[in-house]
Amino acid sequence: MTSKRPGLAVVTGASTGIGAIYADRLAKRGYDLLLVARDKARLEALSQRLNAETGRKVDVAIVDLTDPAQLTALAARIEDEPDLTLLVNNAGMSADGNLLTGSSEEWARVIALNVTAPTLLSGAAGRALVKRGKGAIVNLASVVALAPESFEGVYSGTKAYILNLSIALARDLGKSCARVQAVLPGVTRTEIWERSGKDLNAFPSDWVMEAGDLVDAALVGFDAGETITIPPLADEDAFEAAQAARVALLPGLSRAEVAPRYRTAR
Numbered sequence: 001m002t003s004k005r006p007g008l009a010v011v012t013g014a015s016t017g018i019g020a021i022y023a024d025r026l027a028k029r030g031y032d033l034l035l036v037a038r039d040k041a042r043l044e045a046l047s048q049r050l051n052a053e054t055g056r057k058v059d060v061a062i063v064d065l066t067d068p069a070q071l072t073a074l075a076a077r078i079e080d081e082p083d084l085t086l087l088v089n090n091a092g093m094s095a096d097g098n099l100l101t102g103s104s105e106e107w108a109r110v111i112a113l114n115v116t117a118p119t120l121l122s123g124a125a126g127r128a129l130v131k132r133g134k135g136a137i138v139n140l141a142s143v144v145a146l147a148p149e150s151f152e153g154v155y156s157g158t159k160a161y162i163l164n165l166s167i168a169l170a171r172d173l174g175k176s177c178a179r180v181q182a183v184l185p186g187v188t189r190t191e192i193w194e195r196s197g198k199d200l201n202a203f204p205s206d207w208v209m210e211a212g213d214l215v216d217a218a219l220v221g222f223d224a225g226e227t228i229t230i231p232p233l234a235d236e237d238a239f240e241a242a243q244a245a246r247v248a249l250l251p252g253l254s255r256a257e258v259a260p261r262y263r264t265a266r
């Protein structure tokens with residue numbers, strides 16, 4: 001007899017915000033959970049609530065994902081986890097100011113959390129899922145991956161990295177029956193704004209999505225098998241056209257000959 005249970009989902013950054021909502025929705029879908037973050041009290045409170053409400057097994061892992069040793073240990077645990085079917089790479093941060101005004105140590109932490117951690121965890125989970133021939137990785141990117149002109153560059157760069165990684169990982173997973181989804185939220189009401197010294201109220205109210213709406217929409221995209229999901233974007237055709245225009249450039253991007261406008265007189 002085959003089990004209909006969906007298996008184990010690992011959610012990083014599950015102590016609050018978008019990650020805590022993913023934990024709630026996934027438990028209600030029947031997943032067992034491993035919730036990862038640094039705040040033990042918040043994780044344990046969420047774990048107890050979800051276990052009581054859904055009967056699912058909900059474990060917590062207190063991990064600072066910017067710490068290389070803790071990250072390596074979590075990646076090994078994920079790769080060895082026999083029931084793993086879903087990894088949600090959600091933990092992320094921004095920082096105050098920009099590259100010229102902010103703290104270099106803080107930007108290094110942003111890169112460690114937003115780039116290094118999801119990269120190593122995606123690799124570990126990807127190898128495990130390919131062996132099993134099923135499962136998925138969800139990577140939280142951002143619409144600012146597409147809009148470096150309108151946001152601070154380090155954060156938007158980390159999110160462009162996640163988008164690129166996800167597109168390439170979808171190709172690498174190929175026909176393995178494991179898959180990847182990049183989710184690109186717009187401005188969403190969570191603590192990330194206050195944590196990075198930014199004022200959410202500075203945005204027009206009709207730009208700001210509630211975290212519950214964001215996750216429910218992302219799961220609609222997940223169920224539809226999307227590789228890229230942009231919950232606020234109504235004009236799906238505009239994004240498809242932009243992607244098609246980018247892909248149309250590919251044949252001309254590497255040539256032996258210098259383009260005519262760059263040729264020097266000999």
Ligand SMILES: NC(=O)c1ccc[n+]([C@@H]2O[C@H](COP(=O)([O-])OP(=O)(O)OC[C@H]3O[C@@H](n4cnc5c(N)ncnc54)[C@H](OP(=O)(O)O)[C@@H]3O)[C@@H](O)[C@H]2O)c1
Pocket residue numbers: 012013014015016017018019036037038039040042063064065066089090091092093113140141142143184185186187188189190191192193195
């Ligand atoms: N909110 C938005 O407007 C928005 C827009 C686009 C994309 N996103 C992306 O969506 C994802 C979730 O963001 P959010 O808005 O929900 O953020 P949030 O409310 O600030 O929550 C961030 C989560 O990451 C965890 N975290 C932070 N630093 C960590 C570390 N060093 N090690 C382990 N966990 C850590 C936090 O838990 P602890 O503090 O307990 O460790 C928390 O659970 C992020 O990747 C973010 O970039 C958000």
